[in-house]
Amino acid sequence: MVEVHFEDLDPTGVVHNSRYPLLLEHAFTAYWREQGWHHDPTRSAFEDSVQxxxxxxxxxxxxxxxxxxxxxxxxxxxVGRTGYTYGFKLLSGDGAVVHAEGTRTQVNLDPATLAPAPLSEKVLAAAEPLTREARADRPA
Incomplete structure (x- = not known):
């Protein structure tokens, strides 16, 4: 679950389209932080700190x-060698209404060169529960 704030609404009283990716980011980040990821590589459980x-x-x-x-x-x-693609749905709090859905592809980068780099075994293991077989309506 993620929270929609009053500031996310546009002048017509609906969540502005540009805020949906931010809501997704909150959910994805919460998952990865639970797994030990941190944006500071010295504090992260993963060497894959630049995605x-x-x-x-x-x-x-x-x-x-x-x-x-x-x-x-x-x-x-x-899940590929250097990245992965999420599938997602943004739903009402009770799950009855699909507000939006889609995909997001992320690429892991080498922090020194910013070139695509292979995903680490640790990231692949942490991502395992998110594979298509495990999706069974997993809420964030």
Whole structure:
């Protein structure tokens, strides 16, 4: 679950389209922080500390119309050598309404060169519960 704040609403009273990726980011970051990831490589359980978004596909279905909690369900559609692609749904707090869904691809970068770098075994192990087989409506 992630929280929608009043400041996320646009002048028409719905969550502005640009805020949906931020809500997703809150959910993804919460998962990875629970696994031991930290943006500071000296404090992270993983050497894969530089990961960037390569692509984001987002389809909006029904607007979020007020502050409160929404659910983000996500899983890994694909895991490659240097990155992975999430599948996700942003739902009402009770799960009855699909507000948006899509995919997000992330790439792991070598911190010195910023070139794509292989994912570590630790990241792959931490990502295992998110594989398509494990998605079973896992709430964030």
């Amino acid at each position: 960037v978004v390569r692509a984001l596909e987002l389809t909006y279905h029904f607007p979020v119309m007020e502050p409160g909690m929404v659910a983000v369900r996500f899983w890994l559609e694909r």
